[in-house]
Amino acid sequence: MNLGRQRPLVLDHLRSFEAVARRAGFGAAAEELHVTQSAVSRQIKSLEDELGAPLFTRGTRRVELTQAGQLLLRAITPALGRIDSAVRQIRQLRGRAQVSLSTFPSFASLWLLPRLPTFEKGQPAIDIRISATDRLLELDDPDHDLVLRQIRPEDAPPGAIRLFGEVCTPVIGASLADAIARGAAPPLKSPKDLVDCTLIEMDDDRASSDVLGWPFWLQQRGLSQLEPRRWISVNFTHQQVQTALAGQGVALARLPLIHEALERGDLIEPFGREGRMTSPWAYWQISLNSARPRPELESFVAWLHEAAHETRVAIGEEG
Missing domain, CATH: 3.40.190.290 (D-Maltodextrin-Binding Protein; domain 2)
Structure with a gap:
């Protein structure tokens, strides 16, 4: 059994993946996340290695999701939205x-x-x-x-x-x-x-x-x-x-x-x-x-x- 494939995926990697998918490019995602483009590329490569499947097809001007990428995006988009909503509420409430x-x-x-x-x-x-x-x-x-x-x-x-x-x-x-x-x-x-x-x-x-x-x-x-x-x-x-x-x-x-x-x-x-x-x-x-x-x-x-x-x-x- 490959125990590495059972580890939870790193949240930062999922954030980068979602940003690249939404912005259709590594450069735009890096700018949004305030990191370098090479850092985003490394995170996506690490995520693909963890999953054992490519998530994007790289074009000259934009990237497109593979079937595996589409499946992952559908799963994580609502989950990340809920996390962000909970964080906003926690910051706003401050004990209220x-x-x-x-x-x-x-x-x-x-x-x-x-x-x-x-x-x-x-x-x-x-x-x-x-x-x-x-x-x-x-x-x-x-x-x-x-x-x-x-x-x-x-x-x-x-x-x-x-x-x-x-x-x-x-x-x-x-x-x-x-x-x-x-x-x-x-x-x-x-x-x-x-x-x-x-x-x-x-x-x-x-x-x-x-x-x-x-x-x-x-x-x-x-x-x-x-x-x-x-x-x-x-x-x-x-x-x-x-x-x-x-x-x-x-x-x-x-x-x-x-x-x-x-x-x-x-x-x-x-x-x-x-x-x-x-x-x-x-x-x-x-x-x-x-x-x-x-x-x-x-x-x-x-x-x-x-x-x-x-x-x-x-x-x-x-x-």
């Missing part, structure tokens, strides 16, 4: 307590961020780092403590905690409601009146769109053939809400995310509670396996559960 979470942009904009001041008031010494992305994270992601996601119960991983369910309801902005009341816009007394309206729809190919969009809502009310006056399609839930607030049409909004706007009168349910539709999807808290138990994380989770309880009450799941 921090909770890091990931959620999708609309949930962050409409539910989480508006409520954070109440947590910050009670816990001013805890920093909150929010990564708003639709990308699903691995459960061993070292950069995050929690993931807040909208998923079906059967897709929830072990240990996930349900925060509240999903309810969809048609809403219009206060300005459009006023225009309807004055007779300056077509009446909106029953679902069939939507034929004279602009419907604000999600341009979304995710699985949830099958039961969270206008087509399903209309089908449930025997109006599957209804064609509105106009459609407006947007990419995100918070854009739907913003468009409705601007008085541009009727949005099929997600009640857990907009119930406070309803309470303020910024949004109106033209069909009242009868227009609401319960969905099999729900909002869940997922704790990542790599998260280290600590007081600041416990404090944030306790606050999160209190805020979720208030939402469950507001949408009629409790109390």
